[in-house]
Amino acid sequence: MHPPLTLHRHPMCADIIEEFQKCHTDHPVGKFFGKCTELKIKLDKCFRQEKAVKRKANFEESKKFKERLQAYRKEMPAQGSE
Template identity: 35%
Template structure:
């Protein structure tokens, strides 16, 4: 099962989307008896690669955001430099 195949959401897979839709329009037998399976597999591979790239990008953004938050917390926890620590 794949996500909705809106062309504007899957620019890198548009040629596979169009080919699969054309195959499905070409007739009942192609659609229901496996005539379009090769195109569907290629589309699934493309969508998977797209999803993995999006996941990796989101992971990198999240790590950068967490690092920034850690730095902010570290700055908040450190005493100011102009005050001398009391012993």
Template identity: 35%
Template structure:
């Protein structure tokens, strides 16, 4: 089972691989069950994995930035409370 293969969710490279796989499935409605489209599927899965890992890395960096911002705000608030 794949993730959502909607075009707006993926890069142009992965979208091309998705189109190739769909075309292979349409051209080989029976042979696809016997591995005719496996190479296209493997390429697409590899591309989707690379995208997922990139998003994961970007989300992690964003979480670190948010965490630092919150810690800074808490420190500033603590200093204000201490000066009162």
């Protein structure tokens, strides 16, 4: 099973998505017998790579947020005692 194959949500995998959809269109019965399996495997690998990139970006963003939050919390007691 794969996520919805919308091109705007998966820009890294757009070419493979188009090939996969074309394979399904060109081989309406063959898709059930493994005609498009190689493309499906490539698509799954691409989705995994895309997810890893997004995960890394989200982790970096959360790290920056935590640093800002800690700096803010250190400032707060200093402001309250003035």
